[in-house]
Amino acid sequence: MRFDIIMPTYNDSDTIERSLLSIINQSYKNFKLYIVDDGSTDNTKKIVEDFKKEYDKNNQINYFYKENSDQLNAIKYVIKYLEGDYIYICHSDDILNDNVLEKANDYLLKHKKYDAIISNLDVIDEKDNLNGVIKIYDYKKRKSIIPEVILNLGRNLYCDFSFCKREIFINKVYKNYLTWNGPFWLDIDNDKMLNIKKVNFNFFKYRVFSGNYINNDLGKLCVINGELRVLCNLLSNYYIPLFKVQYFLFKVFNKLKIRNLFIPVYFRKKTNSNYKSKIIYFTLRKRFTDEEINSNLFLKSIYNFYKNYKCRKIELKNIDKEKYLGSDLRTFNKKILNKTISKFYINLLNEMYNGFDEIIISKNINIEDVENLLRFLCINKDVKITRKD
Secondary structure, eight states, X not given: OOEEEEEEESSOTTTHHHHHHHHHTOSOOOEEEEEEEOSOOXXXXXXXXXXXXXXXXXXXXXXXXOOOOOHHHHHHTTGGGOOSSEXXXXXXXXXXXXXXXXXXXXXXXXXXXXXXXXXXXXXXXXXXXXXXXXXXXXXOOOTTHHHHHHHTTTOOSSOSOXXXXXXXXXXXXXXXXXXXXXOTXXXXXXXXXXXXXXXXXXXXXXXXXXXXXXXXXXXXXXHHHHHXXXXXXXXXXXXXXXXXXXXXXXXXXXXXXXXXXXXXXXXXXXXXXXXXXXXXXXXXXXXXXXXXXXXXXXXXXXXXXXXXXXXXXXXXXXXXXXXXXXXXXXXXXXXXXXXXXXXXXXXXXXXXXXXXXXXXXXXXXXHHHHHHHHHHTTOGGGOEEEEOO
């Protein structure tokens, strides 16, 4: 079978050649590589072009340069070119393990029932030194997994690195992960999980060091944006009593490496807004101080939306020309940090701060744009949309 490998890159000139070598030197040769340069300003382009001239004898490497619009949009950019049986995303600072394509091919030919396979992650530093292994739990497709995502504060219970069937990647992962920045294996709208298997061979070496994006203010905001969206949507379908107690127990089981023995107590009903606001605040405080929350227009607005949630209508007469999906979170968060966000979003976020439960829209507004807007702001399950007569 053929593997299509997508490599988003941005200013990774120091590491991309080693990543490329780990792919081109695979023992299994039936693959295509799609490199999407997300507006690099270093010499990434020259490195890739020189690499193609020297190593790409069979035209397996495709290079695209586009205006910077964030990693998830870079991946989405090449969706229309994919024709392989399975899709894999390899970041340009990570290194594929030897013979992993051959191992994946052999396994997937024998186990075609799975939508995707995942594995543990070998960890390296900026100098390629092996620093250990991130162990991923065995994937369990059971009812209590989704409440566990809530207890994990909207964070991914597994990982987003997988060999995934192309049709599943396009029809499911595209929405779950690439568009709305949630776990690729979880459809939060329909409470459905993909059919996945964890395998016993590690796919790649994952680079972890101080320069990782999560270690700066923008990176932390981008991470929390996706986690809050997952959390808020799931809390509209699930209620977990004694949240902090169950959270503590969940963490203890996790630390003891017996998480699969933990079964949370939960109910299939909507969490009320006051309780939800407390869970959101608890979640925010795991990453931010009170000062950081109160100084960030989005963070304080999402928390106070649920805290001050009330029967109140607001009216939208137009939609800002800058429309955001989960894949645009970096652009949005940059503007939040730089205080360059448009007046439209400032006004809407201030309305969120005061709480409301209904938006009345003008006839000229596309309702799908409003639905996406509310989803991006993590309030889509708690606001009714009404078109003005």
